[in-house]
Amino acid sequence: MQKSKKQKIGIRFKLIIIFVLLITLPLIALGTSDYLKSVKVTQTELEESSLQFIEQLNISITNYLEGVEKSVAFIANESAMQEIDSNPDALKNAMKKFEDFKNSNKDVMSIYLGTKDKNMYAYPSTEYRAGYDPTQRPWYTEAIKQQKLIWTQPYQDDVSNKRIVSVAKPVYDKNKELIGVVSADITLETLENMINKTKIGQSGYPFVLDNTGTVIFHKNKELVGKTLPVEAITIAIKTEKEEIVHYSWEEEDGKTYEKFVVYSTLDKLDWKVMANMYVDEIQEKTAVILENILIVGGIALLIAISIAYLFATSLTNPIKTLVKDMEKVSAGDLTIKRKIKRTDEIGQLGENFNRMVAELHKITKETQGVSVAITSSAQNLAATSELTSASAQEVAATIEVIARGASDQAIEAEKSANLTIQLADNFNKLTMNFDHIRTSAQDVIETSETSKVVVNELKEKTKLNNEGTQKVEKAIIDLDNRIKDIGNILATIDTIAGQTNLLALNASIEAARAGDAGKGFTVVAEQIRKLSEESRVSSDEIKEIITNVQKESNHTVGIMKELKERSLAENESVVEVNDSFEKISQSINSVTGKIEEMSCFTNQLNQDKDEIVKSIQSISAVSEETAASSEEVNAAMQQQAMAEEQIATAADKLNVLATKLDGEMSRFKI
Numbered sequence: 001m002q003k004s005k006k007q008k009i010g011i012r013f014k015l016i017i018i019f020v021l022l023i024t025l026p027l028i029a030l031g032t033s034d035y036l037k038s039v040k041v042t043q044t045e046l047e048e049s050s051l052q053f054i055e056q057l058n059i060s061i062t063n064y065l066e067g068v069e070k071s072v073a074f075i076a077n078e079s080a081m082q083e084i085d086s087n088p089d090a091l092k093n094a095m096k097k098f099e100d101f102k103n104s105n106k107d108v109m110s111i112y113l114g115t116k117d118k119n120m121y122a123y124p125s126t127e128y129r130a131g132y133d134p135t136q137r138p139w140y141t142e143a144i145k146q147q148k149l150i151w152t153q154p155y156q157d158d159v160s161n162k163r164i165v166s167v168a169k170p171v172y173d174k175n176k177e178l179i180g181v182v183s184a185d186i187t188l189e190t191l192e193n194m195i196n197k198t199k200i201g202q203s204g205y206p207f208v209l210d211n212t213g214t215v216i217f218h219k220n221k222e223l224v225g226k227t228l229p230v231e232a233i234t235i236a237i238k239t240e241k242e243e244i245v246h247y248s249w250e251e252e253d254g255k256t257y258e259k260f261v262v263y264s265t266l267d268k269l270d271w272k273v274m275a276n277m278y279v280d281e282i283q284e285k286t287a288v289i290l291e292n293i294l295i296v297g298g299i300a301l302l303i304a305i306s307i308a309y310l311f312a313t314s315l316t317n318p319i320k321t322l323v324k325d326m327e328k329v330s331a332g333d334l335t336i337k338r339k340i341k342r343t344d345e346i347g348q349l350g351e352n353f354n355r356m357v358a359e360l361h362k363i364t365k366e367t368q369g370v371s372v373a374i375t376s377s378a379q380n381l382a383a384t385s386e387l388t389s390a391s392a393q394e395v396a397a398t399i400e401v402i403a404r405g406a407s408d409q410a411i412e413a414e415k416s417a418n419l420t421i422q423l424a425d426n427f428n429k430l431t432m433n434f435d436h437i438r439t440s441a442q443d444v445i446e447t448s449e450t451s452k453v454v455v456n457e458l459k460e461k462t463k464l465n466n467e468g469t470q471k472v473e474k475a476i477i478d479l480d481n482r483i484k485d486i487g488n489i490l491a492t493i494d495t496i497a498g499q500t501n502l503l504a505l506n507a508s509i510e511a512a513r514a515g516d517a518g519k520g521f522t523v524v525a526e527q528i529r530k531l532s533e534e535s536r537v538s539s540d541e542i543k544e545i546i547t548n549v550q551k552e553s554n555h556t557v558g559i560m561k562e563l564k565e566r567s568l569a570e571n572e573s574v575v576e577v578n579d580s581f582e583k584i585s586q587s588i589n590s591v592t593g594k595i596e597e598m599s600c601f602t603n604q605l606n607q608d609k610d611e612i613v614k615s616i617q618s619i620s621a622v623s624e625e626t627a628a629s630s631e632e633v634n635a636a637m638q639q640q641a642m643a644e645e646q647i648a649t650a651a652d653k654l655n656v657l658a659t660k661l662d663g664e665m666s667r668f669k670i
Helices: 002-008 011-076 088-104 138-146 189-196 231-239 279-330 345-666
Strands: 108-115 120-123 163-172 178-187 205-209 215-217 244-250 256-266 271-278
Touching: 011 088, 011 108, 011 163, 011 178, 011 189, 011 205, 011 256, 011 271, 011 279, 088 108, 088 120, 138 163, 138 178, 189 205, 189 215, 231 244, 231 256, 256 279, 271 279, 279 345
Parallel strands: none
Antiparallel strands: 108 120, 108 178, 163 178, 205 215, 205 271, 244 256, 256 271
């Protein structure tokens, strides 16, 4: 099954595939390029031919419209039109012109003249409703506005129900004064038949739109008078940016087809004459080209496959022969020799194959001799390694027991060392704590001594404060006594002032009795009375001040008494604090002595534990070294045992391989 799969993807098959791809891919690229170009060229030709056809159709419609315009213009310039209101003969002549014009053109439904005086003349004769005013009609107003011949947009005639357009031209007299407007109603049947009977290509057809996109002519009668439901065309005719438009169109069968349209503008009416075609028609025209491309490509592909097959066969047959010879060599036949009569790489491959077989023959023959010697040596090595492996296993077991005991001893010694180290750490912490306590006690003693000094200073300051308070109290009492003396003096002055006032009053009375002789004495008595009165007022003011000072002095005396009592209480508190500090100092001195004793004891223990730790660490180190040495010896013995086992295993394998090699070499044919 595998062989079959290898043949399916052999060199010949790969070469054929490569040749086919090398030829097919360029053919596909070239054929695709040519086909696309042919499609483009065909489409361009159809678009150009359609555009030329539309231009011709545009010219035909323009010629038709110009013929109508010339006839209407000729009638408008007739003298009969200028005198139609005033001359009966002119009216008959004008109506004759109208009749001839209508009879000569089957598309003319009627021709008429509307004057500025609101008169209406028409052929065939028509009765207009009462009050009909031609000057208000679109054809009249637009012709007057533009002052030239104009065409109206298509509209539905109410009487005939036909779609018509009107052509109108102003009529002037010889003095260029307006007479009216002559107009003709033209049916669109001739133009419609001309357009609807036209066929473009196999299935294309023309149609006409006005400048708003409303359908004027179309083979689908239902679209006439409606806006064409193709947005792309509507946009194109409004913007006038392109003459070819591609769009999708749904036909009456409900299917949607891809189409394109070309158009041209009819200048006189601003209509868009269009021609559309199916895109499928382009594909039909290019189908023959595609068929030819496929035929040529198929023939080229067959030729390529044939050439590739012949070339691949000539290349792979010698290789297949060598493959078969190699299979025989792989089976052990080293007597094969192949002759290939080629000078290329395949010939070189055959020569190298023969050289390889010869070298294999030589190597195999030498290997067979070596194989016998290896087999004998492998058997001896296997026996020796088995004895060595057994001895090594016994020694390794004994050393393992010794190593296990040394390891246990080292573990216990390490635990003791760890405990001793922890004990040493605890002693160190205890010593540090005693040092902290001793330092703290010394700080307390120093603080106590400082506090005692401060208390003594406070005691002295309190004593001085008490003495000062007593002096202030004495001074305030003396001041109070002096103020009282001043009060007594003021009372005496007040009495004297009162008596002086009475004496002055009596003197005034006596001076009044004396008459003129006593006037001078009266003045003096009045001055004395005023001075006495002023003295009394001043005495009252001083008395009021003295009274206030006495009140403040009494209040100050009360405060000084309270201050004295507080000073005494403070003095007692200072004495008590001093006594307390004395007791604290004595207690701290006692504790400090005890701390010193404990610190000395702890230092001695700390020194002893250092010796213990060193001894245990030495024991632990020796135990660890012993255990490590035992482990190393044990590991070495185990490695030796493993090496012996590996040697024994290798010897066994070597023996097996030597036997196998001998068997394999025996199947070669030399």
